[in-house]
Amino acid sequence: MGQSKFDVFTSPCFPLRRVIKGDVAKKIPPICPPGGTYRGDKKLVTRSDRCLSFLILNIIIVVLVSNSLFPQDNFNDAFSFDDEPSVFEVGGYLKYLQTLQFQEFEERWLTDNLLHHRLNLKWYANDQLTAVVELRNRLFYGESVSSIPGYEDFISRNNDYLDLSTTVVSKSSFFLLSSIDRAYLDFTRGNWEMRIGRQRVNWAKSLVWNPNDIFNAYSFFDFDYEERPGVDAVLLRYNTGLVSSIELVYAAEEEWDDMSLAGLWRFNQARYDLQLMAGKMRQDLVLGAGWSGPVKDLTFRGEASWFSPYQDEDQRSDALLLTGGFAYSFPNTLALQVEGIYNSDGEIPSNALLVLTEPLDARSLTFSELSFLASTSYQISPLITSGASLILNPDDESWYWGFNSGISLSDNIELLLTGQFFGGGGAFEQAGNFLFWRLKWSY
Amino acid sequence: MKHIIMIALLMTMNLFAQLTATDIIEKSDKKMRGKTNRSIMSMKIVRPEWSREMTMKSWSKGEDYFLLVVTEPAKDKGTASLKRESELWNWFPNIERTVKISSSLLSQSWMGSDFKNDDLLRESSIIYDYDHEVLGEEVYDEVTCYKIQMIPKQDAAIVWGKVVIWISKEHFNQRKVEYYDEDDFLVNTMYTFDVKEMSGRKIPTRMEMVPAEDEGHKTILYTRAIEFDVPIKDSFFSLQNLKRVR
Numbered sequence: 001m002g003q004s005k006f007d008v009f010t011s012p013c014f015p016l017r018r019v020i021k022g023d024v025a026k027k028i029p030p031i032c033p034p035g036g037t038y039r040g041d042k043k044l045v046t047r048s049d050r051c052l053s054f055l056i057l058n059i060i061i062v063v064l065v066s067n068s069l070f071p072q073d074n075f076n077d078a079f080s081f082d083d084e085p086s087v088f089e090v091g092g093y094l095k096y097l098q099t100l101q102f103q104e105f106e107e108r109w110l111t112d113n114l115l116h117h118r119l120n121l122k123w124y125a126n127d128q129l130t131a132v133v134e135l136r137n138r139l140f141y142g143e144s145v146s147s148i149p150g151y152e153d154f155i156s157r158n159n160d161y162l163d164l165s166t167t168v169v170s171k172s173s174f175f176l177l178s179s180i181d182r183a184y185l186d187f188t189r190g191n192w193e194m195r196i197g198r199q200r201v202n203w204a205k206s207l208v209w210n211p212n213d214i215f216n217a218y219s220f221f222d223f224d225y226e227e228r229p230g231v232d233a234v235l236l237r238y239n240t241g242l243v244s245s246i247e248l249v250y251a252a253e254e255e256w257d258d259m260s261l262a263g264l265w266r267f268n269q270a271r272y273d274l275q276l277m278a279g280k281m282r283q284d285l286v287l288g289a290g291w292s293g294p295v296k297d298l299t300f301r302g303e304a305s306w307f308s309p310y311q312d313e314d315q316r317s318d319a320l321l322l323t324g325g326f327a328y329s330f331p332n333t334l335a336l337q338v339e340g341i342y343n344s345d346g347e348i349p350s351n352a353l354l355v356l357t358e359p360l361d362a363r364s365l366t367f368s369e370l371s372f373l374a375s376t377s378y379q380i381s382p383l384i385t386s387g388a389s390l391i392l393n394p395d396d397e398s399w400y401w402g403f404n405s406g407i408s409l410s411d412n413i414e415l416l417l418t419g420q421f422f423g424g425g426g427a428f429e430q431a432g433n434f435l436f437w438r439l440k441w442s443y
Numbered sequence: 444m445k446h447i448i449m450i451a452l453l454m455t456m457n458l459f460a461q462l463t464a465t466d467i468i469e470k471s472d473k474k475m476r477g478k479t480n481r482s483i484m485s486m487k488i489v490r491p492e493w494s495r496e497m498t499m500k501s502w503s504k505g506e507d508y509f510l511l512v513v514t515e516p517a518k519d520k521g522t523a524s525l526k527r528e529s530e531l532w533n534w535f536p537n538i539e540r541t542v543k544i545s546s547s548l549l550s551q552s553w554m555g556s557d558f559k560n561d562d563l564l565r566e567s568s569i570i571y572d573y574d575h576e577v578l579g580e581e582v583y584d585e586v587t588c589y590k591i592q593m594i595p596k597q598d599a600a601i602v603w604g605k606v607v608i609w610i611s612k613e614h615f616n617q618r619k620v621e622y623y624d625e626d627d628f629l630v631n632t633m634y635t636f637d638v639k640e641m642s643g644r645k646i647p648t649r650m651e652m653v654p655a656e657d658e659g660h661k662t663i664l665y666t667r668a669i670e671f672d673v674p675i676k677d678s679f680f681s682l683q684n685l686k687r688v689r
Binding site for chain 2: 085188204242299442
């Protein structure tokens with residue numbers, strides 16, 4: 001059936017060298033490779049001992065809470081068919097991705113390969129309790145691996161609260177990484193939901209830039225990691241209505257200043273999905289709002305977030321991020337989207353190191369004050385969906401354009417061809433150009 | 444005795460004769476959908492060189508509430524759609540995101556098939572959004588059918604210019620439907636086959652949507668299981684359950 005036409009939220013790998021020049025640039029790998037997600041320059045600590053106690057604590061809380069707090073559930077009355085779905089589900093995929101990187105097409109190419117296996121395990125313990133573990137194994141080999149010092153360290157770095165990643169093998173020409181990016185217990189009873197463990201908290205409303213998505217900010221360019229990284233958190237949600245809810249999320253960190261805690265209220269008014277949020281994201285206080293709804297035949301989506309540091313005010317300023325965009329689809333499946341972002345704190349840093357050390361998070365989504373995106377997709381046949389996108393940063397006159405084409409080879413095998421091209425000055429100057437092709441078998 | 448049967452027969456015929464076109468459509472719609480239903484369906488997209496198949500479960504209540512989840516293939520498993528009155532949402536499990544769908548998408552093909560989102564999500568009502576007129580009776584697939592013409596009402600958001608529908612006289616099943624565009628050209632024809640008893644009703648269990656222009660193209664919808672008038676509360680059709688159904 002090709003790619004679902006709504007499935008447009010996947011896109012490629014972020015070039016870390018955006019604004020980094022000179023010596024600094026030479027010390028780091030030229031790109032954040034597919035599957036690698038740069039999330040700050042914090043020290044990597046092994047915390048396996050904390051892992052066990054955290055999990056045990058989780059289980060105790062779930063059991064205690066389950067027996068007292070929640071009202072009865074009527075989900076199953078309507079849900080069950082004669083043939084019950086299985087209690088245990090196994091799924092996932094196997095992907096092969098080849099990356100070709102170059103500054104000039106006629107000049108030297110850098111070729112890299114990634115063999116990527118994902119295993120999703122889901123156990124429906126009973127009507128209310130579900131346990132989920134999702135694992136990714138990635139084998140990297142190619143020119144970047146063998147020629148760039150520290151490449152493996154760069155790829156394998158993470159700043160997760162619990163260290164659930166390991167390098168299985170590391171040789172000069174290849175390395176194998178294994179990591180768990182989901183591991184949680186989900187407890188649902190009546191209108192209450194509780195999820196504890198490593199999970200994705202998705203508060204996004206707009207298409208590309210998501211200042212509301214404070215727990216799992218991601219890069220538009222990292223197309224090969226659809227699931228996005230998880231965060232070690234506790235989520236408590238109360239469904240106040242059929243299309244409204246209140247949720248509270250605590251993302252664990254050792255220090256108070258690194259911890260995030262925020263609440264979100266989702267509701268529906270005049271055919272709009274609306275949300276309001278407030279809380280703390282590491283060293284910032286956050287207030288935000290998001291919306292999605294119709295303007296005539298257009299879909300209007302957007303988010304606004306205001307970040308205010310509660311310490312180091314002299315070094316870090318308040319930031320207002322505002323995104324808004326429209327989407328329209330023609331009956332012939334041609335879909336058009338435009339989106340813009342204003343980032344009051346989006347200046348290109350004078351010190352390139354700042355870029356290196358600043359984590360990619362909801363307040364540092366762009367390195368310019370204004371950015372615009374236009375994208376289109378078209379279903380050429382039920383098997384082939386193609387699209388293109390363009391990003392412009394008027395501040396430094398830098399630009400990006402990319403294309404993608406998803407081709408269904410069978411019910412569960414898909415070929416993806418995509419390219420990313422960066423140019424102009426400033427933010428995208430040295431990012432380079434990329435061609436990718438990927439085979440994916442889902443099971 | 445013979446007379447009594449004759450009289451009874453005449454009375455029955457009389458009763459049917461009094462059915463208006465709208466009555467027939469309404470009776471058929473109620474029969475094929477029930478007040479509520481839940482079903483397991485497979486959809487096969489057939490093209491001259493290839494075919495793709497997917498399986499889904501759905502729950503529906505009246506015309507306002509609909510919930511659907513894909514169970515196969517693995518690639519799309521868990522993808523779900525919810526309709527509440529005039530609003531639509533999709534759920535993508537791999538990115539854990541609920542996306543609100545604008546009404547402009549209703550006229551688009553559903554998951555790349557020959558069905559439109561509107562056909563599956565039933566935004567429009569075949570009862571209230573059309574004016575109906577009985578054109579006569581015709582035999583289709585060895586059963587006598589009412590042939591009814593349906594013209595969209597002025598204010599209805601219908602993509603078709605005209606719809607002609609064949610409804611079997613005995614079981615009130617929709618056996619054939621022709622969809623015409625606003626220039627009166629035939630766009631799609633839906634045929635139904637394999638009438639079987641399911642959940643106490645005799646219903647067609649195979650539907651084929653065939654585009655008029657494209658030879659060798661069709662989409663087949665198989666009803667694997669269906670239950671009618673099961674108790675489903677309005678509250679089942681929630682954003683919470685959009686993520687939970689499987």
